[in-house]
Amino acid sequence: MSKRFQDKVAVITGAAQGIGRRVAERMAEEGARLVLVDRSALVHELAQQLQGVGPLLCLTADLEQVADCQRVMAAALEHFGRLDILVNNVGGTIWAKPFEHYRAEEIEAEVRRSLFPTLWCCHAALPQMLAQGSGAIVNVSSIATRGVNRVPYGAAKGGVNALTACLAFETAERGIRVNATAPGGTEAPPRRIPRNDAEQSEQDKRWYQQIVDQTVQSSLMKRYGSIDEQVGAILFLASDEASYITGVTLPVGGGDLG
Numbered sequence: 001m002s003k004r005f006q007d008k009v010a011v012i013t014g015a016a017q018g019i020g021r022r023v024a025e026r027m028a029e030e031g032a033r034l035v036l037v038d039r040s041a042l043v044h045e046l047a048q049q050l051q052g053v054g055p056l057l058c059l060t061a062d063l064e065q066v067a068d069c070q071r072v073m074a075a076a077l078e079h080f081g082r083l084d085i086l087v088n089n090v091g092g093t094i095w096a097k098p099f100e101h102y103r104a105e106e107i108e109a110e111v112r113r114s115l116f117p118t119l120w121c122c123h124a125a126l127p128q129m130l131a132q133g134s135g136a137i138v139n140v141s142s143i144a145t146r147g148v149n150r151v152p153y154g155a156a157k158g159g160v161n162a163l164t165a166c167l168a169f170e171t172a173e174r175g176i177r178v179n180a181t182a183p184g185g186t187e188a189p190p191r192r193i194p195r196n197d198a199e200q201s202e203q204d205k206r207w208y209q210q211i212v213d214q215t216v217q218s219s220l221m222k223r224y225g226s227i228d229e230q231v232g233a234i235l236f237l238a239s240d241e242a243s244y245i246t247g248v249t250l251p252v253g254g255g256d257l258g
Contacts, residue, residue, distance in 0.1 A: 184253020
């Protein structure tokens with residue numbers, strides 16, 4: 001087993017489920033010291049699973065709130081003394097429908113969910129990384145910046161792409177690398193916590209199916225990817241193997257460039 005992350009301190013947000021959980025598992029296997037963050041208490045199940053694999057800190061936080069992002073980074077620094085890697089994995093479509101059907105409050109909620117956690121966490125982690133003169137940030141964006149029935153989500157992830165490029169410009173000469181992956185359709189276990197509490201109507205299901213159909217059609221490989229296919233790209237960009245890469249948003253969508 002490679003030990004690309006031996007003794008490196010990695011903050012992983014959205015760690016309770018899906019891609020974030022698998023990033024944590026694989027980084028632990030490769031020697032990282034983990035800070036697991038999620039607003040769901042399910043993250044403590046992962047912490048229990050990883051007990052004994054390596055040092056870790058587990059925190060619940062609402063990363064849509066700037067104060068919680070600051071609290072998380074302060075706790076990571078107090079516990080481990082440094083901060084080497086930040087994987088910003090919080091976000092995801094809350095509703096899926098044509099833009100004219102979104103209410104104003106839903107548009108705002110989509111942007112809060114899929115842009116602000118990444119923005120706030122980068123802002124909170126940056127002072128320590130700059131003080132060290134080193135650090136790697138990997139933001140999880142989406143190929144949904146070009147797609148149907150997710151305009152507010154796509155706009156938020158477009159913001160993540162711009163944040164990634166701009167922050168890389170500002171920090172490259174000071175030892176910080178900032179990159180992103182843009183996952184395409186990904187096969188994942190059913191979510192244990194739904195993105196919204198509303199029961200899906202038949203129309204909602206048809207609108208979501210349009211996303212699935214468009215995603216598969218846009219992929220040159222004509223399929224969804226696996227969680228491990230997404231995680232491999234994240235780990236590469238977080239590792240020293242990508243030491244000469246910054247400011248890049250890497251599509252991981254079977255040829256769909258988003």
